[in-house]
Amino acid sequence: MSRTARTAPPPELAQAKAEGLHNIGEAAALSGVSAKMIRHYEGIGLIPPAGRSVAGYRLYSDNDLHRLRFIKRSRTLGFSMRQIETLLGLWDDRARASAEVKQLAQAHARELGEKIREMQAMQRTLEALAERCHGDDRPDCPILDDLAAECCGSSK
Numbered sequence: 001m002s003r004t005a006r007t008a009p010p011p012e013l014a015q016a017k018a019e020g021l022h023n024i025g026e027a028a029a030l031s032g033v034s035a036k037m038i039r040h041y042e043g044i045g046l047i048p049p050a051g052r053s054v055a056g057y058r059l060y061s062d063n064d065l066h067r068l069r070f071i072k073r074s075r076t077l078g079f080s081m082r083q084i085e086t087l088l089g090l091w092d093d094r095a096r097a098s099a100e101v102k103q104l105a106q107a108h109a110r111e112l113g114e115k116i117r118e119m120q121a122m123q124r125t126l127e128a129l130a131e132r133c134h135g136d137d138r139p140d141c142p143i144l145d146d147l148a149a150e151c152c153g154s155s156k
């Protein structure tokens with residue numbers, strides 16, 4: 001029975017497994033996506049609603065697992081959920097132009113570059129503050145002074 005055939009009664013779990021379907025635990029293990037995140041992705045529409053067994057267990061096909069792996073890889077590359085939704089739509093659309101996918105990837109790479117520059121600036125600031133700190137038993141601390149000045153608009 002295919003998940004799309006809605007006229008037949010739901011299968012027993014053993015029958016579903018014999019037909020190549022997976023329960024949520026198996027889907028999690030095979031895709032590398034936790035069961036909690038699988039339910040979340042289903043809830044927000046990134047994956048279609050799971051078929052169900054007679055007992056109500058979620059059932060996932062190999063296509064569902066492939067989609068979950070796609071989502072996981074996209075998350076690993078730092079794409080936002082909105083971007084992943086767009087990427088999935090493009091992936092599903094066989095008539096798409098690859099230019100749109102390339103644009104999305106390039107825009108994301110630029111965003112990552114900006115975040116990297118911001119984090120490198122934070123790193124340099126922290127290193128400079130740590131260099132100025134004696135790190136001994138004296139109470140004076142340029143790190144704390146800087147943090148207080150930034151948050152409170154004053155310095156000691």
